[in-house]
Amino acid sequence: MTTRDQFVGEARTWLDTPWQHQGRLKGLACDCVGLVLETARALGLIDFDFTNYERRPDGVSLREHCNRLMHPIPVAEAGPADVLLFAWNNSPVHLAIVTGPETIIHAFAINRRVIEHRIDERWRAQIAAAYHIAGVE
Template sequence: MNDAVVTEARRWLGTPYLHQASVAGVGCDCLGLLRGIWRALYGAEPEVIPAYTSDWSEPQGDEQLYRAAMRHLRRTDGAWQEGQVLLFRMRRGAVAKHLGVLSATGPAPSFIHAYSGHGVVESPLSEPWRRRVSARFEFPLKG
């Protein structure tokens, strides 16, 4: 399963960043990337995504993205493995509002994410990024 997640995420590389979109090669944001991976693996998305702002309700302190991840993914605290979904807090005390897929572990870890101004890219999971990871999840096992 994890190999399929990384393979699908890599298919989205180069997709332009477009807030609330989820179409490979056309546009997506970080949630749109995860939505696209979900559709490739399982078919229909598990719920309709309401409109959302780029701040993810940060001023209200509402953990919308974390709650959605808890509804549809499996939280893990085990070993870091390719294919895991990384949930990021961009600063201490802020709500979690960025997602990526761990694409490589070992001495040169990396992750795939849709990043404003860059599109879907594979970035090193450097220490500044790693310390922003607030939770890790796995896609559910197929049926």
């Protein structure tokens, strides 16, 4: 088993990694999907990848991948190490890892890197779903 603290700690080792679509290399390049997948892979929780998505992923297919690969949970129950799916213009297209009661870490194209910050009301309004990764306790 992996603890929530271990998962968040591994995700934080990716801070400041430059954003790049479908990137999967710590310190060199990653996107929001890559951050989630590679954090889980580093801890031995997964052994797969998926790269069949456009620069702005189709919300339907990203949600389908999330529903298939993780366990949906109520948004209100999301805690550290859980994954949030965000919707821009009502289309779920972005992933972030919860790091604390009011914080997330994610590879964000606008900031051009992996960042960690507080979830303000603007961000909170965009949450479309929450997920738990099997093997994290």
